[in-house]
Amino acid sequence: MACDISMTEGPAPSQGAYIPRSVIDHMNPFFFQSHGHAHAHNHNHYRHHHGNTHGRHQSYLDTTTPTSSQSKKTDDAAATFLQTPVPRRPSVQIDNPSSSITTTTTTVTTTTVPATVSATPASYNNTPPATPPLAQDPSKLITDVVAWCTARARIPTPDGSEYFLHIYENSKDKKEHLAFVFGDAIRSKSLDKVQWNETEMDRVKRGAYTGRLRNTVSEELQKGGAITAPLSTGSVETIAPMIPLARLHSECFTGEIGHSARCDCGEQLDEAIRLMKVEGSGVVVYLRQEGRGIGLAEKLKAYNLQDLGYDTVMANLMLNHGADERTYEVAQAILVDLGLNQIRLLTNNPDKIEQIEKGSQIKVVERVAMMPKSWEALELGMEAEFEVKEGAVENKIVKGKELDKYLKVKVERMRHLIPIPSNMTV
Numbered sequence: 001m002a003c004d005i006s007m008t009e010g011p012a013p014s015q016g017a018y019i020p021r022s023v024i025d026h027m028n029p030f031f032f033q034s035h036g037h038a039h040a041h042n043h044n045h046y047r048h049h050h051g052n053t054h055g056r057h058q059s060y061l062d063t064t065t066p067t068s069s070q071s072k073k074t075d076d077a078a079a080t081f082l083q084t085p086v087p088r089r090p091s092v093q094i095d096n097p098s099s100s101i102t103t104t105t106t107t108v109t110t111t112t113v114p115a116t117v118s119a120t121p122a123s124y125n126n127t128p129p130a131t132p133p134l135a136q137d138p139s140k141l142i143t144d145v146v147a148w149c150t151a152r153a154r155i156p157t158p159d160g161s162e163y164f165l166h167i168y169e170n171s172k173d174k175k176e177h178l179a180f181v182f183g184d185a186i187r188s189k190s191l192d193k194v195q196w197n198e199t200e201m202d203r204v205k206r207g208a209y210t211g212r213l214r215n216t217v218s219e220e221l222q223k224g225g226a227i228t229a230p231l232s233t234g235s236v237e238t239i240a241p242m243i244p245l246a247r248l249h250s251e252c253f254t255g256e257i258g259h260s261a262r263c264d265c266g267e268q269l270d271e272a273i274r275l276m277k278v279e280g281s282g283v284v285v286y287l288r289q290e291g292r293g294i295g296l297a298e299k300l301k302a303y304n305l306q307d308l309g310y311d312t313v314m315a316n317l318m319l320n321h322g323a324d325e326r327t328y329e330v331a332q333a334i335l336v337d338l339g340l341n342q343i344r345l346l347t348n349n350p351d352k353i354e355q356i357e358k359g360s361q362i363k364v365v366e367r368v369a370m371m372p373k374s375w376e377a378l379e380l381g382m383e384a385e386f387e388v389k390e391g392a393v394e395n396k397i398v399k400g401k402e403l404d405k406y407l408k409v410k411v412e413r414m415r416h417l418i419p420i421p422s423n424m425t426v
C-alpha cells in the first residue's frame with residue numbers, strides 16, 4: 001500500500017527550535033497526517049537490490065545549460081522562486097512499508113529547483129496560525145513523545161552504496177538522535193512537511209528533496225558569481241520491500257570508536273548497515289543512550305568494577321543504576337515519523353521488542369538475530385579461519401575472553417536470545 005502524506009496546515013517544528021511543552025501536548029505523530037491510498041502491485045517477493053546500484057533511478061541529471069541570453073531571465077526567475085515561501089503542497093506519494101502487500105512500486109514526483117544563492121531574507125507574505133496545530137485524532141495518540149527530523153543528507157560509503165543520515169530532535173530529551181535510512185522509499189513525514197515561509201532553497205538545505213541533488217556549483221559561483229544552470233533534485237522510482245529491517249542501536253563510544261573488545265556494539269552496527277545495504281532498505285535508529293542509559297563516565301566506572309570481577313549487570317547495580325536504564329519512546333516516535341509501523345527488528349534483546357511495541361502501533365513481525373561473529377565461528381569450529389587476530393579489532397569484528405564473558409552474562413542475566421556456543425570455555 002502506498003500512502004498520501006497530506007500537508008496539514010500550520011508550521012512544522014522549525015529547525016533547532018525549542019518547542020514549549022504546551023505546544024507539544026497538542027502534537028502527536030498524527031500531526032503529520034497520512035491516509036492510506038492503495039497503489040500496490042502484487043509481486044510476492046522481496047526485491048533485493050544494492051544501494052543505489054539497482055538501476056531503477058530515472059534520469060534526473062538535467063544537463064541543460066541555458067544560453068547566455070537565457071541566463072539573465074533564468075537568474076531573475078530563480079531568485080524570485082527561491083525567495084518565495086513554498087506553498088502548501090499537494091500530496092506527496094511515498095511507500096508505506098507497513099503494507100500487507102509484498103512489493104510496492106512508487107514514483108516520487110520530480111522537483112526541479114532553479115538554484116541561486118541569495119543573502120536576501122525570505123519575504124514574509126503569509127502569517128503563522130494563531131494556535132498550534134491540534135492532533136487530528138487524540139484517541140489515536142500512541143505515545144506522547146514526538147520526534148521531528150531537522151536535517152537529512154546523503155552519505156556515500158566506500159563500496160559505492162549510500163544512505164541518508166537523518167538528525168532528529170524530540171520532545172523527551174535534548175539529545176540529537178539519528179536515523180540511518182537506506183533506500184528511497186522510507187521518508188520522514190516531518191522533514192517533507194512544508195515549513196512556514198520557507199523557500200525551495202531552505203528545503204534543499206535541510207534535505208527535504210526527492211532523488212539526488214545535482215552539482216551545479218561552477219568555479220565562477222565558488223568565487224561569488226550567480227548560478228546560471230538549473231538545479232534539479234530529480235525523481236526516483238522506488239521499490240520498497242514490504243517490511244523493512246530496523247535496528248534500534250544504542251550509542252557505544254568504546255565499542256564503535258574506541259576499538260574496545262569488551263563488547264560487540266561496533267560489530268553489530270556494521271552488520272546492521274551491511275544487511276540494509278544488501279536489501280537496499282532499512283533503518284538504523286541510533287539512540288544516544290550510552291552505556292545502556294547511564295552515560296559514558298558511569299560506564300567507565302562500571303568497567304573498573306568489571307576488572308575486579310563483577311559482571312556487567314552487577315557493576316551497574318553497584319553504581320546505583322538499573323541493569324538497563326534505556327527506554328524506547330524516542331525510537332517509537334522516529335519510526336512513526338518514518339512511516340514504519342511494521343519492522344523486522346535486528347536484535348537479540350527481548351526487552352527492545354517489548355518496549356518498542358508497548359503502547360504503540362509498531363509491530364515487530366520478525367526478530368532477526370545478531371549472532372556475534374566470534375561465537376558463530378566457534379560454534380562452527382571455524383575459529384582457526386576466523387580472520388581477526390587475538391587482541392585485534394578489524395572491521396570492528398571482535399573476539400576475546402572479555403567479550404565472551406560479557407555476551408554470556410547478557411544471555412544468562414538479561415534474557416538475550418542467542419545460543420552460547422557448546423564448546424565455549426569461559
Ligand SMILES: Nc1nc2c(ncn2[C@@H]2O[C@H](COP(=O)(O)OP(=O)(O)OP(=O)(O)O)[C@@H](O)[C@H]2O)c(=O)[nH]1
Binds near residue numbers: 251265268294316347
Ligand atoms: N553499563 C554498561 N553498558 C554497556 C556495557 N557494554 C556495552 N554497554 C552499552 O550497552 C549498549 C548496547 O546497546 P545495543 O547493542 O543497542 O543493545 P543490546 O541490549 O546489546 O541489544 P542487541 O544488540 O539489540 O541485541 C550500548 O549503549 C553500550 O554503550 C557495560 O559493560 N556496561
